[in-house]
Amino acid sequence: MIRCHLARLMGERKMRISDVMRETGLSRTTVTLLYKETALKVDLEALDKLCELFNCPLSDLLEQVPN
Incomplete structure (x- = not known):
């Protein structure tokens, strides 16, 4: 199972969904x-933009955990 830590990253920076939309497009x-x-698939460009926005490696955004 892949866990996405976007909510945590946004919370740490007090960002809203609209802030992320504006900053990343x-x-x-x-x-x-x-x-x-709840995403079933993600575009690599989207992941790249999020990593750039949060200045973090992909491993800070996504994590594989056992089912």
């Missing part, structure tokens, strides 16, 4: 699905 749907951890 990603759609509300993409950000919301990642925030709620």
